[in-house]
Amino acid sequence: MHYLPLSSMSLASACFSQAAFSAYPHHLLGKPMHADERILAIGPDLDAPRLSVLTPFHRYDPSALFERLRGAPCDVEFILIDDGSASASLLAAVIAAAERVSFSVRLIVWEKNRGRAAARNRLIAEARGEYVLFLDADMIPDSPHFLKTWLGVLATQRPVVAFGGLSVRHAPPQPETALHRNLFACSDCAPARRRMLRPAQSTASANLAVRRDFMRAHPFDARFSGWGFEDTEWALRAAQHVSILHIDNPATHAGLDDVVTLMRKSAEAGRNFARLAREHPRQVRRFAAYRAAVTLRFAPVRQTLRRIAAWLAADEAGIAPMPLRRTALKLYRATHFAENLA
Structure with missing residues (x-):
């Protein structure tokens, strides 16, 4: 996930205090899993969603992802986790974006940064859909029918694990990120027929759909802290139990470095x-x-x-x-x- 710098990080503790949530009493839920955790619910509540879209973020505003998925089917829930950004302004921006859409949103906020594997595992525990779909905050689905395509594949092919692919279609060329864009396009953006030659190695944790019961039985390894390879490790482990389906339903990695x-x-x-x-x-x-x-x-x-x-x-x-x-x-x-x- 791409991280954006935030100013005034010395206010981290103050930002997370209960006062930071006082403007949203109608959104606060109980039963947090951690002492430093708050959960907010926005929009309609779904008892049995078909799909849970899971988005971890850290110092990056996922509002653009909401806008891209504005026409999401009504039986899809969105669960996000702020992994220790400790920014009241970012929290306000995310809540405002969630209130502008019509779908069900739950937002988990952590005071401390626990890392990408731990954040994704917390999202899995919160999910209620039969399937979960991991989408990073800096992803932009390439197709306006992105979620409908996923729901169709999950309903007809019934995979345990499926990966939709990555692209740079909506990442505009910029001089400062040109190397990352070129590297990503050459190494990570491949059609399904090529990814199937190395199904586990070609699987990433962004745009990844997994049956929820399998994901709970095989969570991410939280010993992988910092940046890199927790998704590769998970895919190699998952491939020991099930086949990984690859489809062409890509999303752009817009947060280039x-x-x-x-x-x-x-x-x-x-x-x-x-x-x-x-x-x-x-x-x-x-x-x-x-x-x-x-x-x-x-x-x-x-x-x-x-x-x-x-x-x-x-x-x-x-x-x-x-x-x-x-x-x-x-x-x-x-x-x-x-x-x-x-």
């Missing part, structure tokens, strides 16, 4: 990649990223290679061709993976 953020996340992901390799050694050995990391694990010039790769990926002079920048970022990422495998 600049180069500095990409490199920071690559460094953070090293620890999770090492955990993934320990948990699923047979499958991960086939990953190109793993083979590159193993090659670099004992390389005496690894730090030098990292600096060169970072310089090429950043391309401050604006002269490096995009394929070279993309390769350089992958090399930079591999050096951090190697460091954690060592």
Whole structure:
């Protein structure tokens, strides 16, 4: 998920106090699962929704997602979790957006940031639909019939796990995010027929539909903290029990990052990649990223290679061709993976 910077983070504790919710007494629900948790209900209540759309967010406003799904079927519920943003202004914006639509919304707010796996697991516990659909806050469904397509697939094909695919269709080209857009388009945006060749490795936690009972029996591994690979680990584990269906019903990843953020996340992901390799050694050995990391694990010039790769990926002079920048970022990422495998 893409994070946006917020000012006045020193007000984190004050923002979450009960006073922050005093304007919404008609929305507050009881029975929180954590002491630092509040739950708000907005719109009609559904006893037995067909689908629960689950959206975690952290310092990112999901209002645009609401607008895109404004015409959602009446038997779909939306559950969001604010994973420790601690921003009264963001909370107000999300509630205002939810009040402008006609569907059922529940908003869980955490004072503390617990991470993406824990947030998704909390959403699963709150869901009431037969199926859950994970959509990150920075996703924009490509088709106006996005949810209807999902409901049709779930009703006719009855998959346990299904992935709809990703795109950059609604992510406008911008110089500062050009590398991420190109990398994402080349690595993550593939049609279903190609994704089916590596069904687990090609599955992400955004635009992922799962039968709720299976998801509760096989939650995300909360030991994966920080950025990266908790969804890959889950997909590899799920594939040991069921087949993963891939369909062409993509959503755009609109929250693209600049180069500095990409490199920071690559460094953070090293620890999770090492955990993934320990948990699923047979499958991960086939990953190109793993083979590159193993090659670099004992390389005496690894730090030098990292600096060169970072310089090429950043391309401050604006002269490096995009394929070279993309390769350089992958090399930079591999050096951090190697460091954690060592």
